[in-house]
Amino acid sequence: MxxxxxxxxxxxxxxxIRIPGGIQPHGAVAVLRPEDLVVIQASANLGAILDRPVAFDGSQTLGDLVGPRTALENDVRLWAGGTDTAFLEQYQIDGRTFHVSGQRTSQGLILEFESFDEAExxxxxxxxxxxxxxxxxxxxxxxxxxxxxxxxxxxxxxxxxxxxxxxxxxxxxxxxxxxxxxxxxxxxxxxxxxxxxxxxxxxxxxxxxxxxxxxxxxxxxxxPLIPALCPTDGAPLDMSFVxxxxxxxxxxxxxxxxxxxxxxxxxxxxxxxxxxxxxxxxxxxxxxxxxxxxxxxxxxxxxxxxxxxxxxxAEIDERLQLKNIETELVAHLARAPGFQAGLVDCASQWLALTNSAGAAVVTNGIVLAAGKAPPIDSILALVEWLRTRNVDQIYATRSLSADWPPGKNIAGVASGVIAVPISRLHASFILWFRPEVVQTVRWGGDPRAAKATDTAGRLHPRLSFEAWKQEVRERAQPWRSAELLSAADFRGAIINFVLQRAEERAQLTEELQRSNKELEAFSYSISHDLRAPFRHIAGYAELLGEEEPDLKALSRHYLDGIIAAALSAGELVDDLLHFSQLGRTNLKMSRIDMTKVMAEIRRSLAITEGQRPVEWEIGVLPPAWGDTTLVRQALFNLVDNALKYSRDATPPRIKVWGQDRPDEVLYCVEDNGVGFDMNYAGKLFQVFQRLHRQEDFEGTGIGLALTKRIIDRHGGTLEAKGAVGQGAAFSFTLPKRQTGGNRGHA
Structure with a gap:
């Protein structure tokens, strides 16, 4: 305005205005000293109102003024000795009726006299x-x-x-x-x-x-008052209650x-x-x-x-309605995987909590919005501004642009804003928005001319009170008290919800860690105990074949099957043992020359490669930061997989390359093999999960799971892309040294 x-x-x-130094002349004022009722100050018209002579020199008492031992003097004397702050009574003074009111102040007892109007x-x-x-x-x-x-x-x-x-x-x-x-x-x-x-x-x-x-x-x-200053303290008489x-x-x-x-x-x-x-x-x-x-x-x-x-x-009725909405919404959020997504799923209740047109929730720089909300970049800018204001409980305005000038650009959807913080550490807020309501306000005169001064500097009010119209913009409907309380209550519910989920996650993490340790110990024990029996089976089967050279062909076939199964089971046990040991081993972090590692992997796979003509394309491989042995194992598994699943291609092509990024290093292994259906990609990195038959491609089904665990322990990521008959590409990232990795137990 x-x-x-x-x-x-x-x-x-x-x-x-509290100490004007004078009174309106339709009545009169006398200021009395409480202990003896001496008149120490009075309005200049007191004598005219009472029709009695008044001395303004402090020589008169109330009794001298209105007559000794009158009802007025007796009542005032009793009042002066009591605790009541005021009184109002009618008294006769020389046959005339007066309304007399009194105020007790630190400067004295103030009596006001008004003649009784018979017409009333x-x-x-x-x-x-x-x-x-x-x-x-x-x-x-x-x-x-x-x-x-x-x-x-x-x-x-x-x-x-x-x-x-x-x-x-x-x-x-x-x-x-x-x-x-x-x-x-x-x-x-x-x-x-x-x-x-x-x-x-x-x-x-x-x-x-x-x-x-x-x-x-x-x-x-x-x-005017005589004297101008109250004799009690030498200050103007405070007439706030006169x-x-x-x-x-x-x-x-x-x-x-x-x-x-x-x-x-x-x-x-x-x-x-x-x-x-x-x-x-x-x-x-x-x-x-x-x-x-x-x-x-x-x-x-x-x-x-x-x-x-x-x-x-009206507020109680509205509070009850909003509380019912909040109860329904919180009940839904309790079943949702996350409260952010739950809010969006129940957008109508979310908006109804404060009767808003739009809403947004911002956590970790991610914005989820519902209804008519500002653009994401504007919401993030608003949240950053709210963070600088250190909003503790709630921020509410009907004119955002008045507090935050950039709000002018989003007035059409967010002139009115309620924001509640849901984290003490991060810029996380739940916000509600109301659009501007363009109004034509009828003023009783132009408010711009509300006050003026003359040439002498004296203040004067405006002259005109003719209706004056003004178009008001960038102001939303005001937030009612019930709506603000609803937002504050919902903030408390969300904070409790987040804390409860955090406790549940902490408890679940603890249980998972305990279960993982038990499973690792079990896997290690089983794997360790099974290695010897499988080796014995394979060894005795080989000895039996050597000592019985005249075995029938069918018996020899059975014996070869026993040996192959025992060797395969032994490899499986070895892989399980390696997988279980991985979670129990500390990482030994150092700089890794990935070009050298890849060269070693090619040499070790030369026998597997055999006489097949494989087309290799080895790109630039930036150095990595991690446990050399484990990272070599991860890359070996991916390259070995690529060779295995592309052996029927003509010719097999393997491409290995890397990319240096600001906070991480990416490595990728691509092949032109049989590929896989992306609908089942989630199974690739699980133990014993295979997308191809054992008869077609040998293996234990643990290699990719082992690779994922290695990359996870380093704080990196592992992804797979492929299409049936068109090959596959496996890529993993490793954080650079400044971000580090998990050096302890998984």
Whole structure:
């Protein structure tokens, strides 16, 4: 919205509205010393109001002023010795009736005198009935709007003012007229908005603490206090709670510019906060006596309680609805593999938690979004900005661009934002978004002209209150309290969920580690114990064949089968033993010359290669960092596999190459063999899993599983790609030295 210059706001803030040094002249003030009721300060018009001579030199007591041993003096003396902070009574002084109210302050006892208006006696007699009727009827006013309209009508009946407005503040302290009752004398302000600068912060605070203020005429001349400074402490008298306190000249000019000659304001205070005002205006001077003002104050308190009750009831209903949504959503997340994916799967409930149009969850730099959300790069930039703000519990705004200028670019989907952090270590957030709502706001006058100064530097209010329209952008619908509480509660549920999953993973990891160690020990024991029997079987079968040269062909075939099976079982046991030992061996890390390793592998495979013409293509192989023996074994297994499964190709082609990357080194072994179906690629690296028949290609089914375990222990990755009849490519990565690897047990 348009803003008021800071120097004018500062000037407003400096106005001495609590210590004006004078009062409105429809009454008079006397300041008494508590211990002896000596009049130490008084308004200049005290003698005229009481029709008695007043000495302003501290020589008079209250008894001297109003008569000794009168009811007023006795009551004030009792009050001075008690603990009550205030009182209000009627007293007779020289046959005239006065309303006398008192305030206890650190500077003295402040008494206010107002003459009783006989014209108001008739209205006072009906106050009880009016208030009772309103209370009886208010139960049927279900909404705040209906209640406000009813209050405006009731106050207008009580006070007789031409126009009564119900004025509600928003979060920026702009006020909107939400209800009005008038007799047509003054123009209607219903639905108009008034800028926060019309009622500065210090004035709002006085409205909060002193709930009622009457200005019978906007043209009065203040009656000064004599002496100007309070003798108790030599400071101006604090009149924050004095009903007769003189108001700011700027406010009086504001009233005159508005065409208002008299006003009465009744504050609506809810839970200690200023919610709004009941503001009464009259075209001519108008006085309302203390009894009717007290009735209006009582009505204001009742209305505040009823508004609070309705708003709390509405909030409770909404909280229950949102809590039900949260319960359903959390129940679904408990069954999901991860809460991020679970949120996306239940996008409608996720958005309904805060009645948002879009949402996103950001964890480890990954963004998952639902509904109408900003682009991913904008979400990441927003999260980084939130991280720099050290958001601890919740961040909420209806105008993101006001806090974060780049938010202007995403106002169409994210003018309103709620963000809750879900990690203390990482920039991880759950966010909800609301788009801007382009509004045409009707102001009671151009707020840009809210204050002005003349050539002498004196502050003046604006002159015009004609309706002025403004298009407001980059502002979403405000977040309600229930929605903010819902987001905060959901944050707690997600954090508990993540912690629970972390505990479950830790427990599962511990159980898996224990099971792995038991399985490794079992595998080692079985493998070690089986090696000797299989070797014995093969050895005795060979001896039997040598000692019985005349065996029949069928018996010789059976004997050869026993030897082959025993040797195959022995190889299997050896591979199992090697596989189980791998998890129990520490890695001995060093620089590895992979070109040299590949040359050694080719020499060792020369016998396997035999006389087959194999086309080798060995590319550049960057050095690696790892356990030389294990890395050689991993590469050997891949090359041996490539030779085995490409032996029927014409001719077999094996390609081995490497690539140096910023944080890792890649090695790849490609062949033109039988290949495999990618639908079964997940089985390749499991123990005993084969994609081809044993009769077609020999092997134990452990080699690739062993290779994967070696690469995993180094902190690398192993991948396979292939197609049936088109060959296969196996690649693995090894981290460079700076990132290291797992040097301990798996």
């Amino acid at each position: 348009p803003s008021v210059p800071h120097d004018l706001l500062d000037q407003c803030a400096r106005e001495p 006696r008739g209205r006072s007699a009906s106050l009880y009935q009016l208030l009772r009727d309103f209370l009886d009827n208010s139960d049927g006013l279900k909404t705040v709007a209906d209640l406000s309209a009813g209050v405006a009508a009731e106050v207008q009946t009580l006070t007789g003012f031409n126009r009564v407005l119900i004025y509600r503040f928003d979060e920026d302290w702009n006020g909107t007229v939400i209800a009005e009752k008038g007799d047509g004398t003054l123009p209607s302000y219903l639905d108009l908005r008034f800028p926060a600068s019309d009622i500065p912060a210090q004035a709002r605070e006085l409205y909060r603490t002193n709930r009622l203020r009457l200005i019978p005429t906007a043209t009065y001349t203040p009656a 009903a007769l306190r003189s108001v700011s000249p700027v406010h009086l000019e504001y009233m005159r510019n508005m065409g208002t000659a008299a006003s009465l304001s009744i504050s609506i205070v809810i839970d200690g906060q200023l919610w709004g005002l009941i503001s009464c205006h009259h075209a001519q001077p108008r006085y309302v006596g203390p009894q009717i003002r007290a009735a209006c104050d009582f009505l204001g308190r009742i209305v505040a309680q009823q508004i609070a009750a309705r708003e709390r009831a």
